[in-house]
Amino acid sequence: MPSASIVTIGNELLNGHTADTNAAFICQKLLSIGIPVVSVYTVGDDISLIVRALKRAARDADIVIATGGLGPTDDDLTRQAFAKLMGVKLILDESILAKIKSYFEKRNIRMPEKNAIQAHIPKGAQAIDNTVGTAPGIYENIKKKQFFAMPGVPFEMERMLVDFVFPKLQKRKGGKFTIIKKVRCFGEGESAIAEKLGDLMNRHRNPLINCTVGGGAITLHIVASAKTKILAEKMAQKDNAIITSLLGDLIFGFDEQTLPEVVGRQLAKQKKTIATAESCTGGLVAKLITDTPGASDYFTQGWVTYSNKSKTQLLQIPPQLIEKYGAVSEQVAASMAKNARKKANSNFAVAITGIAGPAGGTEQKPVGLVFISICSDKNCLTKQFYFSQTRDIIRHRAAFTAMNMLRLMLKD
Amino acid sequence: MPSASIVTIGNELLNGHTADTNAAFICQKLLSIGIPVVSVYTVGDDISLIVRALKRAARDADIVIATGGLGPTDDDLTRQAFAKLMGVKLILDESILAKIKSYFEKRNIRMPEKNAIQAHIPKGAQAIDNTVGTAPGIYENIKKKQFFAMPGVPFEMERMLVDFVFPKLQKRKGGKFTIIKKVRCFGEGESAIAEKLGDLMNRHRNPLINCTVGGGAITLHIVASAKTKILAEKMAQKDNAIITSLLGDLIFGFDEQTLPEVVGRQLAKQKKTIATAESCTGGLVAKLITDTPGASDYFTQGWVTYSNKSKTQLLQIPPQLIEKYGAVSEQVAASMAKNARKKANSNFAVAITGIAGPAGGTEQKPVGLVFISICSDKNCLTKQFYFSQTRDIIRHRAAFTAMNMLRLMLKD
Numbered sequence: 104m105p106s107a108s109i110v111t112i113g114n115e116l117l118n119g120h121t122a123d124t125n126a127a128f129i130c131q132k133l134l135s136i137g138i139p140v141v142s143v144y145t146v147g148d149d150i151s152l153i154v155r156a157l158k159r160a161a162r163d164a165d166i167v168i169a170t171g172g173l174g175p176t177d178d179d180l181t182r183q184a185f186a187k188l189m190g191v192k193l194i195l196d197e198s199i200l201a202k203i204k205s206y207f208e209k210r211n212i213r214m215p216e217k218n219a220i221q222a223h224i225p226k227g228a229q230a231i232d233n234t235v236g237t238a239p240g241i242y243e244n245i246k247k248k249q250f251f252a253m254p255g256v257p258f259e260m261e262r263m264l265v266d267f268v269f270p271k272l273q274k275r276k277g278g279k280f281t282i283i284k285k286v287r288c289f290g291e292g293e294s295a296i297a298e299k300l301g302d303l304m305n306r307h308r309n310p311l312i313n314c315t316v317g318g319g320a321i322t323l324h325i326v327a328s329a330k331t332k333i334l335a336e337k338m339a340q341k342d343n344a345i346i347t348s349l350l351g352d353l354i355f356g357f358d359e360q361t362l363p364e365v366v367g368r369q370l371a372k373q374k375k376t377i378a379t380a381e382s383c384t385g386g387l388v389a390k391l392i393t394d395t396p397g398a399s400d401y402f403t404q405g406w407v408t409y410s411n412k413s414k415t416q417l418l419q420i421p422p423q424l425i426e427k428y429g430a431v432s433e434q435v436a437a438s439m440a441k442n443a444r445k446k447a448n449s450n451f452a453v454a455i456t457g458i459a460g461p462a463g464g465t466e467q468k469p470v471g472l473v474f475i476s477i478c479s480d481k482n483c484l485t486k487q488f489y490f491s492q493t494r495d496i497i498r499h500r501a502a503f504t505a506m507n508m509l510r511l512m513l514k515d
Numbered sequence: 516m517p518s519a520s521i522v523t524i525g526n527e528l529l530n531g532h533t534a535d536t537n538a539a540f541i542c543q544k545l546l547s548i549g550i551p552v553v554s555v556y557t558v559g560d561d562i563s564l565i566v567r568a569l570k571r572a573a574r575d576a577d578i579v580i581a582t583g584g585l586g587p588t589d590d591d592l593t594r595q596a597f598a599k600l601m602g603v604k605l606i607l608d609e610s611i612l613a614k615i616k617s618y619f620e621k622r623n624i625r626m627p628e629k630n631a632i633q634a635h636i637p638k639g640a641q642a643i644d645n646t647v648g649t650a651p652g653i654y655e656n657i658k659k660k661q662f663f664a665m666p667g668v669p670f671e672m673e674r675m676l677v678d679f680v681f682p683k684l685q686k687r688k689g690g691k692f693t694i695i696k697k698v699r700c701f702g703e704g705e706s707a708i709a710e711k712l713g714d715l716m717n718r719h720r721n722p723l724i725n726c727t728v729g730g731g732a733i734t735l736h737i738v739a740s741a742k743t744k745i746l747a748e749k750m751a752q753k754d755n756a757i758i759t760s761l762l763g764d765l766i767f768g769f770d771e772q773t774l775p776e777v778v779g780r781q782l783a784k785q786k787k788t789i790a791t792a793e794s795c796t797g798g799l800v801a802k803l804i805t806d807t808p809g810a811s812d813y814f815t816q817g818w819v820t821y822s823n824k825s826k827t828q829l830l831q832i833p834p835q836l837i838e839k840y841g842a843v844s845e846q847v848a849a850s851m852a853k854n855a856r857k858k859a860n861s862n863f864a865v866a867i868t869g870i871a872g873p874a875g876g877t878e879q880k881p882v883g884l885v886f887i888s889i890c891s892d893k894n895c896l897t898k899q900f901y902f903s904q905t906r907d908i909i910r911h912r913a914a915f916t917a918m919n920m921l922r923l924m925l926k927d
Binding site: 114134145215384389397492 | 526527528529530535538539542543546551552553554555556557558586587588589590624627628629630647668670695705706707709710716717723725726727728736738791793796797798799800801802804805806808809810811814815816817818819820821822824825828829859871872873874904905906907908
């Protein structure tokens, strides 16, 4: 079975200025075509360190995929490192230069002179066309190992991976196929979910089940390996069904589905609409809902009523109510949702009011206290939560929790 | 000069399920105290691979920092790998167990049995207190090399790094100090900025100047190294001043400042307020403004008028105007900003209408066409943009471009 090793290149990756998202993307894509990534190396913009990492990677695996260091500035040295690895010189490729020039012409921008360096590739190597940017990639076979260099800009790298690298790799005789299915949960912690799954999460099981936290979900990854794609698919589907029966309502979706997308799809299916009234989340719920293309089918409007006065002016929350219970209260949350729904003439409205911090908390109402209310034409459900950690995390938890409350409401 | 190597552990990092943000964070923090990171290794949850990576890292550097694999589930094997590296057994630490139990008790949750494994550490190693989660870290000196293991959860890792790892490392005799200053720009591309900077970006210069793109900014990193912190600071400040004079208005801020934060600070300083009226960005501008604590000083309210009808109902945009020019037009954008400002009784209002895609584009109005309008009590500035790439990128570019227009307006 062929395997791959990744080398990500750039001082900014070691200076901590940029998190390396390319490695994760490539790992996932390669695994989906049955090629596991066995190691990832990160090195700075230094020719000899890049060469060393490429050599190490080639010892680990049959395929070496490098990203970064193909930009136009002087700290971009991957071209030079590839030339050194191959023992050849960089040469100017006139056809690439013409392409780069036309890229800028199309955009009515003068080509900065620096970009000309991007038309140089190691003698004998193959340039990989960059259809969405200026930096071409590099492809070379050295001693039966396949080497690819791609730009570090995620959008350009992703396109090049799919358009060029994949077809090259799929020609290799593969061994095992790996299928990954994801089960996405919300509403319980990682260990509570692991406990419900019991032996399913054992280390040496196939399918292997991993658990990760982030992006508004706890995600279970079912990694099934088998000799054929069909068999791996069957194994993954079987586990998928078992997990679904064990976790029930905790599961909101599968694979790449997000909570807002699932809720949106459900709203569209039921031909229902939703409006938003946000205080502490400041527009985040509306933003999450409209992340999904086609959200206009179920979302028409939202209010960000950040000040007390705006709650009264835009949503007619009585000032006396705010004075009596405080802007962060069950009563105000419910009133916001109720009035937003009426004004928007929607089937549902979700309202959030809370203290996102870091300042503004009191003994009675600490940072992290959030009230979420969801009203339909029949009833209102209002709940109190204490979220912890940072302002950003509190706001995101509040927004995703609201989405999850709506999801469960739509089930009934 | 002591240096460090990082080992990030977890199948999810090689399966592509999670991008590794911890490595970047640790790199940046260590460099700020004069300790460069020379390599990063990523390995799966496998005891022998973890041990091999730890050994390699210890060959590269004096300090080895591992993250991940300390969770309560069966795929968490970093504890076992450390024990193997040290040649000792794992033993139960009753005081850690008591702490974990109390962590759950405080939250009125029954401790899942699986969490008990987290109270085990290699015999002879020091447990690192986790003040915000259940997994303790591990600290050990092996043959003059310092080894640290921390949880993979970013929030827990960050706290542990600052509270425990830093004080330990600062006791080491340091060599060179590195100071990093960041200059944050918006309004031109990477190579245009590099061209303006010329020789400043040469590879072997000290300070070294790197350029990265992302998060609504082009960021120049000035990395200055010197024997003393004061000298490094001076060198960085000198370059900072040169870059500032070369780039002028393209610069919106420094170091960790974000564009919305800078704009917010300027609004607060001038005692001005802003309201938002969003269509295609669906609340993102309001969300970005309220990301900054204290935004209530200058932001009181916003509208997400996603449908045509809601533009008329909430912001009194004449239906004839929408019919004549289309919802995505200069006229509607300007009218949204004008009316939002009046209704909010604010000094400024920003309005955005556009086609975020992927569907909904036409020959005349393609995906990526966005109109942004900013009105004050004196005048309105409305501009047309063509943004490219994905829905998410188009929405973010639109929102940040609006923030940048407001920034430049506030300068006058």
